[in-house]
């Protein structure tokens with residue numbers, strides 16, 4: 222990956238690790254009012270010593286998929302560690318809650334910590350499935366209840382984002398670089414920061430978000446914007462054209478060199494230099510002088526819309542799909558690129574042609590001038606038009622130049638594509654064939670446009686050792702009661718086969734031993750499984766007032782996502798109509814659920 226990236230010294234790395242701290246707004250008051258009013262009502266009704274078990278789980282996988290990535294655990298642990306109402310929090314609550322609240326309740330809140338809470342969880346970065354609790358919170362009812370909203374907000378978006386990012390990684394393949402460019406379009410500053418963190422965990426390679434880079438030690442990368450190009454009008458805008466040669470340090474006039482190269486290249490790729498924008502050339506020269514070793518140019522500024530046809534109805538714009546006219550051939554004066562006829566040729570140049578005529582020509586001229594000064598350009602970014610078609614044309618141009626001037630590295634220049642990209646766009650680009658090395662993705666990724674919430678819930682499943690069930694007309698919403706364990710059973714081929722929930726009092730399933738796995742609600746759906754491997758999904762992460770298992774660094778969580786995804790069969794991960802992964806309960810738990818269900822469901826009377 223060769224986008225312009227910042228360099229970090231080891232001091233910086235230490236500093237950024239120290240900075241990997243709890244987001245400042247995560248604190249006990251980041252909750253719903255009803256948690257605190259319930260806490261008071263529990264306290265008033267003598268429930269201070271009640272002990273509860275809550276499960277945090279979701280009911281459906283997002284994005285019409287059949288898997289989810291669990292994320293947010295590290296933040297949950299930091300939240301438990303720092304849980305404490307400050308004096309000003311207490312003061313605020315005194316002013317906000319009704320006047321009849323007894324002062325002793327505030328004294329109780331003031332001393333509240335999570336020291337009596339136990340938190341068991343699935344490892345962060347694991348693939349997870351509906352109904353299998355991601356977190357199990359045990360401890361005093363009041364404090365366990367007070368944690369609900371904050372734990373949900375920490376897990377819901379994190380898991381949704383990590384899943385979204387993992388899906389982009391799956392469709393893009395492992396050799397394409399994925400950059401998160403979403404901060405400007407995210408759901409506010411905190412949404413943007415979380416999106417950068419969990420996009421990285423899900424498989425993105427870097428972010429343009431500088432604070433995320435500093436706080437979480439994520440590689441920060443980027444190119445430049447259209448405004449940089451449009452701020453230059455003529456070649457006179459190049460204030461200083463001198464660049465020291467990389468090795469000899471001799472002064473080189475980049476403006477002169479680039480202008481000469483533009484003439485030479487234009488004859489080779491059959492584009493007239495008069496058609497290229499001088500302002501754009503001035504901008505690219507200036508950027509190259511600022512970053513001679515990191516020259517990455519946005520080449521689509523002067524496209525048909527911006528240059529010639531402002532306000533043209535969109536139906537007249539260059540449209541996507543269906544291009545077939547790209548291929549290179551050799552003309553009478555040497556190699557040529559054949560440009561396909563533009564769809565809206567009646568209106569002048571299409572985006573495709575304009576991008577080639579101006580941006581690409583100017584880029585090649587500056588890249589070749591930089592080469593004369595001992596530097597290698599990095600590549601281009603395309604942010605409009607038919608990304609498949611343009612990337613192929615750009616690569617062909619690079620290949621032509623590589624051949625013509627014996628510069629093999631020119632063929633390997635990076636092509637970055639951006640502009641409203643989503644999963645479907647990448648799938649479609651793959652189908653069409655493209656030469657893109659890197660996708661810059663913002664809006665669809667960070668806003669999770671296809672599904673904006675995961676829908677994790679936090680349900681009471683046991684109180685004072687008594688199971689609790691929440692009934693619903695909708696069977697899918699009936700909770701699975703009691704203190705449970707979760708196991709992942711692997712099949713003979715090594716893939717994960719089924720997740721099994723059991724009562725904690727039951728012995729764990731064993732390798733090679735037949736286990737009856739039952740659908741939690743449909744009696745006839747059951748199967749025997751002889752696991753080749755059994756993975757106990759829960760570990761205790763928080764107990765006795767401290768973190769028991771240190772959260773792994775982000776990079777390891779990121780690797781965990783990929784290794785966990787590899788345990789899933791391909792048909793469960795496929796984009797279209799994936800096969801559902803099975804989640805089952807043991808026979809014992811099945812009977813327990815249904816006995817409790819009958820006990821709790823009143824018998825109606827017909828009249």
Ligand SMILES: Nc1ncnc2c1ncn2[C@@H]1O[C@H](COP(=O)(O)OP(=O)(O)OP(=O)(O)O)[C@@H](O)[C@H]1O
Nearest residue numbers: 541542604605606607608609640641642646649650
């Ligand atoms: N070859 C392609 N196949 C499928 N989708 C594509 C292809 N090329 C681009 N796209 C997508 O098509 C959409 C094009 O949107 P839009 O018409 O707004 O862009 P544009 O024509 O470049 O205009 P603008 O200059 O305003 O950005 C984007 O979402 C882009 O990601």
Ligand SMILES: O=P(O)(O)OC[C@H]1O[C@H](OP(=O)(O)OP(=O)(O)O)[C@H](O)[C@@H]1O
Nearest residue numbers: 402446447604639640641642662663664
């Ligand atoms: O399209 P997204 O997936 O949201 O990716 C981020 C977008 O943000 C930038 O555009 P913007 O028009 O804000 O600025 P620019 O001048 O750099 O293109 C960038 O060029 C992308 O188009």
Ligand SMILES: O=C(O)c1cccnc1
Nearest residue numbers: 402429442443444445661
């Ligand atoms: O660096 C970039 O190219 C970038 C950053 C944010 C948004 N769009 C593009």
Ligand SMILES: [Mg+2]
Nearest residue numbers: 604639640641
């Ligand atoms: Mg843009």
